[in-house]
Amino acid sequence: MIFFKLIYESFLFAINALVINKVRTLLSLLGITIGIFSIIAVFTVFDSLEKAIKDEINSLGSNVLFIQKWPWVMGGDHPWWKYWQRPEPKFFEMEKIQKRSNTVEAATFLFSVNKSVYRGNSSMDGIPIVGVSHDYNKVMKFDLQEGRYFTYTDSHTGKNLAIIGADIAEGLFEGVDPIGRRIKILGRKMAIIGVMKKEGESVFGNSRDNYILVPAKYLQTLVDVRNIGTNIIVASKSNVSNDQMRDELTGIMRSIRKLPPRAEDNFAINETDIITKGFESLFDVIAMVGWIIGAFSLLVGGFGISNIMFVSVKERTNQIGIQKSLGAKNSFVLNQFLFEAVFLAIIGGLVGLLIVYILTFVFSSMFNFVLILTLKNVLIGVIVSAFIGLVSGFIPAWSASRLDPVEAMRTSF
Numbered sequence: 200m201i202f203f204k205l206i207y208e209s210f211l212f213a214i215n216a217l218v219i220n221k222v223r224t225l226l227s228l229l230g231i232t233i234g235i236f237s238i239i240a241v242f243t244v245f246d247s248l249e250k251a252i253k254d255e256i257n258s259l260g261s262n263v264l265f266i267q268k269w270p271w272v273m274g275g276d277h278p279w280w281k282y283w284q285r286p287e288p289k290f291f292e293m294e295k296i297q298k299r300s301n302t303v304e305a306a307t308f309l310f311s312v313n314k315s316v317y318r319g320n321s322s323m324d325g326i327p328i329v330g331v332s333h334d335y336n337k338v339m340k341f342d343l344q345e346g347r348y349f350t351y352t353d354s355h356t357g358k359n360l361a362i363i364g365a366d367i368a369e370g371l372f373e374g375v376d377p378i379g380r381r382i383k384i385l386g387r388k389m390a391i392i393g394v395m396k397k398e399g400e401s402v403f404g405n406s407r408d409n410y411i412l413v414p415a416k417y418l419q420t421l422v423d424v425r426n427i428g429t430n431i432i433v434a435s436k437s438n439v440s441n442d443q444m445r446d447e448l449t450g451i452m453r454s455i456r457k458l459p460p461r462a463e464d465n466f467a468i469n470e471t472d473i474i475t476k477g478f479e480s481l482f483d484v485i486a487m488v489g490w491i492i493g494a495f496s497l498l499v500g501g502f503g504i505s506n507i508m509f510v511s512v513k514e515r516t517n518q519i520g521i522q523k524s525l526g527a528k529n530s531f532v533l534n535q536f537l538f539e540a541v542f543l544a545i546i547g548g549l550v551g552l553l554i555v556y557i558l559t560f561v562f563s564s565m566f567n568f569v570l571i572l573t574l575k576n577v578l579i580g581v582i583v584s585a586f587i588g589l590v591s592g593f594i595p596a597w598s599a600s601r602l603d604p605v606e607a608m609r610t611s612f
Contacts, residue, residue, distance in 0.1 A: 314328050316383070317383040344394045355416065
């Protein structure tokens with residue numbers, strides 16, 4: 200009961216300090232408010248950005264590997280020209296992987312070119328025309344708004360068919376049902392058999408809403424694939440790990456390309472985990488910068504709390520003397536002022552958190568990006584505020600607890 204009464208009295212003293220000395224207290228707490236705002240604002244922005252990036256990466260599939268010419272992370276001892284000399288993945292290599300692999304559930308061959316798309320007098324420039332093999336929808340899953348996906352015959356005979364993104368449908372057809380109608384790409388007409396469901400722009404700035412999917416075998420007849428970056432994308436079976444699939448794919452690709460035992464791999468097998476780890480390192484650095492920025496404001500705020508507490512001790516010296524003369528222990532007086540300092544700091548921190556909370560709503564409503572103030576960041580803000588209050592208020596509280604009761608009571612007269 201004594202402990203809770205002490206907390207209650209300290210809280211009342213903290214509120215009293217705010218009420219009686221509004222300007223002085225608010226100016227002193229401004230440092231804590233700015234410091235907590237700086238730190239939590241940085242954490243909120245980058246936690247939200249990190250979540251958006253991870254969600255985007257995970258949408259590719261955690262069980263997916265990319266066989267490509269270039270690795271996503273290059274070793275420092277491997278000259279770039281060695282990567283440049285590597286051959287691009289071929290369609291027949293994807294087919295052999297499908298026949299030989301025991302770990303792969305589905306595989307697709309993919310490449311793209313940016314071209315203009317025409318429909319009558321309407322046109323759209325710089326549209327990604329993506330050539331895909333039949334199992335693309337099993338590896339890189341997406342939903343159709345209307346129409347259908349390519350049949351096995353469509354893919355393997357290379358028919359002039361297309362599945363368009365939602366933005367293409369809106370830009371070229373303007374409310375008219377595009378299914379069964381034709382568009383012209385690279386001087387050839389293609390019949391539209393499907394429209395992809397609108398997904399919106401990803402955090403990386405790309406979107407399938409402006410893609411056009413066509414059978415890879417058909418697009419190969421229109422462009423020179425040798426000068427285009429190609430990919431083989433594979434998805435593992437449910438009971439197979441990425442490492443198991445990587446080991447098997449490495450052996451299959453070396454066998455297909457007839458590489459000698461001591462020869463280096465002339466292909467790269469990439470996975471989304473590489474991107475995730477790269478961003479984690481980046482966000483660790485940014486978090487450190489956020490702490491450094493906020494630390495200066497917190498330092499100023501800490502001095503402000505100390506100033507308030509020294510003034511508070513001076514104003515209540517007579518009260519301290521009376522408490523001690525009535526038997527109050529040094530620890531009681533020490534804790535009383537420490538709790539008061541902590542409460543004041545938490546109030547400043549809560550104001551900073553409130554500002555961040557309001558700005559998350561404002562920013563999210565103005566831009567197509569959702570900011571979320573997480574419970575973890577709220578707890579960080581409160582704990583850091585309490586710690587600053589504890590450290591800043593210790594010396595004033597210690598000096599108050601060491602006052603001589605007789606001298607303290609005499610001071611007020």
